[in-house]
Amino acid sequence: MKTRDRLRIAMQKSGRLTEPAQDLLNRCGLTFRQSRDKLFCFGEGEPVDLLLVRDDDIPGLIAQGVCDLGIVGRNVLNEYRLTGGRDEAPLAEWRALGFGRCRLSIAVPQELDYQRPEQLTGLRIATSYPGLLGEWLQQRQIDAGVVTLAGSVEIAPRLGTADAICDLVQSGGTLVANQLREADVLLESEAVLAGAQTLPTDERGDMIELLLKRLDGVIQVRESRLLLLQTSRGSLDAITRLLPGGPQPTLLPLAGQPDQLMLQALCAGEVSWRQLEEIKKAGAREMFVLPVEKMLA
Ligand code: PRP
Numbered sequence: 001m002k003t004r005d006r007l008r009i010a011m012q013k014s015g016r017l018t019e020p021a022q023d024l025l026n027r028c029g030l031t032f033r034q035s036r037d038k039l040f041c042f043g044e045g046e047p048v049d050l051l052l053v054r055d056d057d058i059p060g061l062i063a064q065g066v067c068d069l070g071i072v073g074r075n076v077l078n079e080y081r082l083t084g085g086r087d088e089a090p091l092a093e094w095r096a097l098g099f100g101r102c103r104l105s106i107a108v109p110q111e112l113d114y115q116r117p118e119q120l121t122g123l124r125i126a127t128s129y130p131g132l133l134g135e136w137l138q139q140r141q142i143d144a145g146v147v148t149l150a151g152s153v154e155i156a157p158r159l160g161t162a163d164a165i166c167d168l169v170q171s172g173g174t175l176v177a178n179q180l181r182e183a184d185v186l187l188e189s190e191a192v193l194a195g196a197q198t199l200p201t202d203e204r205g206d207m208i209e210l211l212l213k214r215l216d217g218v219i220q221v222r223e224s225r226l227l228l229l230q231t232s233r234g235s236l237d238a239i240t241r242l243l244p245g246g247p248q249p250t251l252l253p254l255a256g257q258p259d260q261l262m263l264q265a266l267c268a269g270e271v272s273w274r275q276l277e278e279i280k281k282a283g284a285r286e287m288f289v290l291p292v293e294k295m296l297a
Pocket residue numbers: 016151154167168169170171172173174175
């Protein structure tokens with residue numbers, strides 16, 4: 001097989017991860033031109049192309065070397081690690097991407113008083129994640145039946161084909177609508193960047209390293225805010241104590257006012273109105289909260 005010289009990233013064609021994944025790659029400076037069949041996107045600036053596929057196919061495409069990287073839920077990646085092809089390249093989670101957060105959970109009918117996993121003994125549990133569920137049950141030495149379904153897992157208890165389910169929960173709306181209750185969490189999931197455990201040694205490997213560095217910058221600043229304010233030296237300690245996380249603030253003297261300072265602080269997350277009001281009470285004025293677009297450490 002002729003080796004590719006362009007990097008290929010697989011991502012979900014249409015679903016919860018599609019838009020945030022596209023957005024993340026755009027923020028890393030990658031732009032694409034979509035083909036007419038909407039399955040392939042050609043990278044315009046960098047030699048990086050996208051393949052739009054079903055999320056469940058992504059780990060296999062990487063393991064078989066069709067794609068170098070994939071943006072996929074940790075749930076899908078870990079399930080594949082347990083049930084996928086045995087002689088394929090082992091896969092790694094290169095980065096957690098901070099979107100598409102959900103849980104893989106056991107859910108039971110609302111009337112069942114669930115206290116501990118042992119209560120599942122002898123029950124039939126419907127799931128699309130037989131690998132992860134099987135491993136969880138085995139670790140706890142629980143003997144339960146695993147009913148593997150491709151979809152619509154949540155209706156299995158009502159249909160009488162299972163007593164409980166093991167499925168993804170995000171808002172919890174699906175469970176409520178089906179009179180089910182979340183009982184135990186098997187896995188905290190989010191979108192991750194998956195790839196082979198060893199990077200290719202050619203230009204594609206260099207491109208992956210570059211992309212990882214850009215991703216780190218994007219992920220780091222995505223939630224960061226730059227807080228600017230003015231204060232007198234006397235209030236500085238009180239204000240510094242209220243600053244939400246992040247590295248040491250920078251202080252600049254105001255021209256012609258030796259007692260007055262301008263403070264600049266990088267905050268690790270959102271700065272709420274409440275926090276601003278507290279900081280103002282401590283003696284700050286002229287406060288600004290700015291989003292951070294790029295950061296290169
Ligand atoms: C998942 C899961 C549930 C639903 C839970 O399906 O299978 O049906 O989301 O979300 P909620 O707690 O916000 O209601 P998804 O929409 O990802 O589709 P899929 O099962 O076809 O992958």
